[in-house]
Amino acid sequence: MSTVVAAPSAQQLEKFVCIASIGHSGSTLVGMLLDQYPECTSMGEITNLHKFTAQPDMLCGCGTPVLKCPFWLDVEAELRRKTGDLSLKLGEFSRPTELKRTAFRKLPALSELLMIWGSPTAWRLGSMISPRARREREFGERAVQVYEAIAAVRGTPITVNSAGATTQMKSIYLADPTRFRAIHVIRDGRGWTCSQMRREKSSMEVAVKLFVRRHWNTELMMRSIPASQRMLVRYEDLCRDTPGTMLTISRFLDIDTQLTDFTLKKTEFHGVGGNPMRFRYDESTVQLDEKWRRDLTSADLALFEKIGGETNRRLGYTD
Numbered sequence: 222m223s224t225v226v227a228a229p230s231a232q233q234l235e236k237f238v239c240i241a242s243i244g245h246s247g248s249t250l251v252g253m254l255l256d257q258y259p260e261c262t263s264m265g266e267i268t269n270l271h272k273f274t275a276q277p278d279m280l281c282g283c284g285t286p287v288l289k290c291p292f293w294l295d296v297e298a299e300l301r302r303k304t305g306d307l308s309l310k311l312g313e314f315s316r317p318t319e320l321k322r323t324a325f326r327k328l329p330a331l332s333e334l335l336m337i338w339g340s341p342t343a344w345r346l347g348s349m350i351s352p353r354a355r356r357e358r359e360f361g362e363r364a365v366q367v368y369e370a371i372a373a374v375r376g377t378p379i380t381v382n383s384a385g386a387t388t389q390m391k392s393i394y395l396a397d398p399t400r401f402r403a404i405h406v407i408r409d410g411r412g413w414t415c416s417q418m419r420r421e422k423s424s425m426e427v428a429v430k431l432f433v434r435r436h437w438n439t440e441l442m443m444r445s446i447p448a449s450q451r452m453l454v455r456y457e458d459l460c461r462d463t464p465g466t467m468l469t470i471s472r473f474l475d476i477d478t479q480l481t482d483f484t485l486k487k488t489e490f491h492g493v494g495g496n497p498m499r500f501r502y503d504e505s506t507v508q509l510d511e512k513w514r515r516d517l518t519s520a521d522l523a524l525f526e527k528i529g530g531e532t533n534r535r536l537g538y539t540d
């Protein structure tokens with residue numbers, strides 16, 4: 222492992238963005254589009270860093286193994302420089318696997334209650350008595366260190382991370398509430414369940430129950446984040462009007478640059494984890510996936526309506 226120390230940059234992290242979703246809703250796409258702004262660097266999913274650094278053949282979004290990617294080597298060197306720990310490895314900044322859970326248990330643990338409540342002070346106090354909360358808190362603090370290192374290495378004031386599970390997003394928020402911003406990406410539940418059924422070979426009943434449960438969790442977490450620090454983005458709006466939606470997002474993040482070309486430049490993207498679209502270099506334009514209109518049967522749609530119709534309408538999908 223290289224012990225080369227990267228030259229420090231004057232660029233300070235001004236804010237970091239967690240893209241929250243229930244998965245497969247367009248969060249990788251939002252991250253890749255934001256990466257094209259000179260103010261932003263998207264890093265993919267921090268939760269997967271350990272996988273990419275433990276397995277030499279795991280690829281970065283740029284197509285190079287993470288362990289050989291110049292971007293990640295520079296980030297690791299900057300983290301070593303900042304912490305003074307020259308044996309430190311990127312994978313240590315991942316979320317501990319035992320904390321991973323895509324949804325709360327029926328009876329939440331103390332750490333989860335503290336996250337739902339959302340008070341940074343209660344969180345700090347709680348992490349003194351709950352080992353699980355302490356590990357969550359340490360993960361959040363390490364995540365912010367990674368964002369700061371990326372800002373320094375790339376000279377960009379905004380670091381973007383696809384948050385994956387909402388508990389992960391919340392521990393990061395509680396570590397640094399002021400600089401935190403959330404972009405909550407949602408997708409029509411009929412499209413989400415259709416792609417879930419295809420991907421996981423599951424039934425509509427299983428898929429729609431998961432859709433309802435994950436949304437309930439995400440909305441619960443979002444509610445405790447100040448409204449001025451979060452915004453909602455619909456996958457369908459992003460695909461139908463990419464320039465308009467990205468303009469709204471850039472205003473939310475105080476980004477001055479106005480882009481007009483949203484051709485995805487994937488060879489420059491260093492994201493880890495997320496949708497495999499990041500590797501398909503021949504797909505360079507944003508395309509709306511509405512296969513559900515063709516693939517879902519009337520029985521599927523009736524079952525979706527019975528279990529998930531209310532959730533979908535609450536999200537604004539009313540047609």
Ligand SMILES: [Zn+2]
Pocket residue numbers: 281282283284285290291292293490491492
């Ligand atoms: Zn790379």
